[in-house]
Amino acid sequence: MIVVFGAGAIGCFVGGMLAASGTPVTLIGRAKAMAPLEGNFTVCALGGQPMAVPAMHVTRATEPGALAQASTVLVCVKSGDTKDAARAITACAPQNARVISLQNGVTNATTLAGALGAERVTAGMFGFNVIQSPAGSFSQVTEGEVVLGETGADLVKTFQPTEIHAATNPNIEGIQWTKLLMNLNNALNLLSGIGLKTQLQDRQWRRVLSVAMSEGIAVARADGVRLERVGKVHPKLLPSLLRLPDILFSRVANAMLRIDPAARSSMVADYHAGRPSEIAWLNGFIVDRAAEHGLHAPVNTKICQLVNSAFAAEDRVDLNLSAGQLLQ
Incomplete structure (x- = not known):
């Protein structure tokens, strides 16, 4: 199970794209952020057509206890919430769950690794903007791709059926x-x-x-x-x-x-x-x-x-x- 921790615009877009391709996903976010997702929601790649996200492939949650089923955690919280996210993952996620940081800045993966162990954490870069409509539509509005460190190769394969272009790079710091x-x-x-x-x-x-x-x-x-x-x-x-x-x-x-x-x-x-x-x-x-x-x-x-x-x-x-x- 892939769990998106931080279901804002980026988290919902990534989770929605994965779910639309048939990958089961859990979205964890604040109650206010999750409210527009009560019904069906859509995701749309740049220049593409909106795709409905099948409800059967998405579990919605507002508490970190939903991390208990995670095999992979995609961390999409704001940088100021990274330490809290690390504590929640430590408390609730399986010890062998992999953690991928898809956050702004260059220090978040290091913060997560310090709390969870470097062997569990992969640094990543989310390279485009997403906007959310009040009705619960998440649309890519600039060009870009997702790039992960070399330990994220299996997740890149998971992205292949989606409209998100993903790759690995050995110089993820750069x-x-x-x-x-x-x-x-x-x-x-x-x-x-x-x-x-x-x-x-x-x-x-x-x-x-x-x-x-x-x-x-x-x-x-x-x-x-x-x-x-x-x-x-x-x-x-x-x-x-x-x-x-x-x-x-x-x-x-x-x-x-x-x-x-x-x-x-x-x-x-x-x-x-x-x-x-x-x-x-x-x-x-x-x-x-x-x-x-x-x-x-x-x-x-x-x-x-x-x-x-x-x-x-x-x-x-x-x-x-x-x-x-x-x-x-």
């Missing part, structure tokens, strides 16, 4: 760091108040992302990380690509703009749902590692300040900052 660099845009999308596609079509916002990524690449280099390509462009080339004029960028980076116009970052969803932010595991992680190496990361520092201020506000109103405010 894959995760590259995704981290891309996820530095999560906060910018929140601050901009516009859709992901519109934001990436704006050269000024791309300039901000370019600087934030350059700061991250410097930290990766200082940490001795060998970055891996995720998508069609190597991460070291991304800052220069992002600085191109709009016309050139739209031609050269056409795949990056293959985004559903409704797509927003997961941080936007967290903000409006009243959940905590993952900024500490994204831009904040770059700021902290830069300080460890005696480097400076002024743009990521400012992004963190603005995001933390927004999440701390009593009223989480729509944000509409200009790119210039982050480069001042």
Whole structure:
């Protein structure tokens, strides 16, 4: 039995795709998140048609006791909940259950391994955005794939009948760091108040992302990380690509703009749902590692300040900052 621990947009999409292909799945999530799943729900790959998820292949649960039947646990909780997830897996899951981290950031698999044992945990990278409709439809809205460490080869085979492209990579650390660099845009999308596609079509916002990524690449280099390509462009080339004029960028980076116009970052969803932010595991992680190496990361520092201020506000109103405010 595959158990998805953290049935948010990503967890429900992954679990739904597996269930639609005939794999029995248990989804564990908070009661509020599980409410739209009481009836049938659908999943839809980018550019594809919605697929109904057969109720017979899905068990819904709100308590970690449902981990008792797990042979594999897909951890999809927010980074701030990873330690709690590890405690729940320790208490409720079989000791031989494998654990796969499909989370943002680069430290969650290490946290899980510290609590559960490195032999049980496989690091992974979930490479695309998913949005959830109020009616319980989960749709892929950007290009991407799932990449796992080498110990995840059997799960890759499980994904083969689905519309999720999955692969393994021996340098999963480099894959995760590259995704981290891309996820530095999560906060910018929140601050901009516009859709992901519109934001990436704006050269000024791309300039901000370019600087934030350059700061991250410097930290990766200082940490001795060998970055891996995720998508069609190597991460070291991304800052220069992002600085191109709009016309050139739209031609050269056409795949990056293959985004559903409704797509927003997961941080936007967290903000409006009243959940905590993952900024500490994204831009904040770059700021902290830069300080460890005696480097400076002024743009990521400012992004963190603005995001933390927004999440701390009593009223989480729509944000509409200009790119210039982050480069001042």
